[in-house]
Amino acid sequence: MTTRAKGDRPSGPEHSLERLIFFSDAVFAIAITLLIIEVHVPDLPPGSPHHAYLEALWHLIPNFFGFIVSFFVIGAFWAAHHRMFGLAAHYSERLVGANLMVLCLIVFMPFATAFMSANTGTLVPSVLYAATLLLTGLFNRRLMFIVTSAPVVAADVSPEMIAYVRARSGTVIFGALCALLIAFIDPRFSQMGLLTIPIWQRLFLRRVDRQVARKARAAAA
Template identity: 50%
Template sequence: MSTHASQLERLTFFSDAVFAIAITLLVIEIHVPRLGVADDHAYLVALHELTPSFMGFILSFLVIGALWAAHHRVFGLLADYDSGLVMPNLLLLMVIAFMPFATALMSANPLARVPELFYAGTLFTAGVLQRWLFGKALRAPYLRRDVAQADVVAVRARSWALPTAALLAFALAWVAPAYNNFVLLMIPLLARMFPRLARRRLAAATA
């Protein structure tokens, strides 16, 4: 194994570890009810009050999972590495590690505008940093030789899904806090639509 390949593998393993820790820390922010009674109704009420925390956990779990899947996909396309990828990757991981706090702030303050803006802003920052990292990584001389240009175009286009949805959620948070998070459900749709449009543009340009 070459030195560069070994360093790329270390960078990937380190990134995977940060993603795994961040996604696990999400559940720590859901505090277990300790009522000291045996009343079923009291526990049902306590669990119901945790609904915003459950929803925040699910939402952030899916978002971090999608970020990891994209990171895994892109780094699987690489054959080489240099120090120019380290800082963008570290900045992305910094925001990923911060997401449990942003999630807890948003979940603990449902219907509050500032926590929703803070959460959407955190997601937007993660999306922009990921797009920056992918833009630097998906080019020569880092790419494997067998990677098609159409695949590179599609992956780059897909990386706009999160920042686009997060920006819309940020704007909507001003008028509909909490409900703005439903916009984030568009991420899977945008992640399919953007690559298709990019492939069509590439096909039209090379026809």
């Protein structure tokens, strides 16, 4: 239960949980904004012909591509963060370290994106980007399990809901693994591995659907 300090200011465990969520949202917002800041505006001399501007924009296509991919990747991590904390009702000290590790990697992502975009098709930048996503996915899954376990998770959250949320948290991990493996084969196509994320999500959710259906049949028997 939330207590009140002097001046009717909120305090206590629930207030700590709110502060953690608000801080996380701010970090996600800053990180996703930094992505476009890393796409530098072309510096052309005054009076340059039209084709020079078009050529400069053409050279920025890898940067725009990296921006779009990372924008939706960070957006997906924010959505997962929003989804998992929607199930939380209580604060735990364990949340702080696990949440900070996720945020640390989210903040690092604009650099990994810019490094890869500036060196398209090369091994080390592609591996760094995929490895960053993989680590973010692993730490995000760890945070997910803390949030969806006692004492943090709300008492009225069903085991089926917890199973669905946890299943979704593994999809980015497998997508990043695909991207990492492709990077070692041909770095030019590394990011194509991220396109497998919806496929993994469908497979994992179908697996949970089957588990839920089996439990329902067993309960009805």
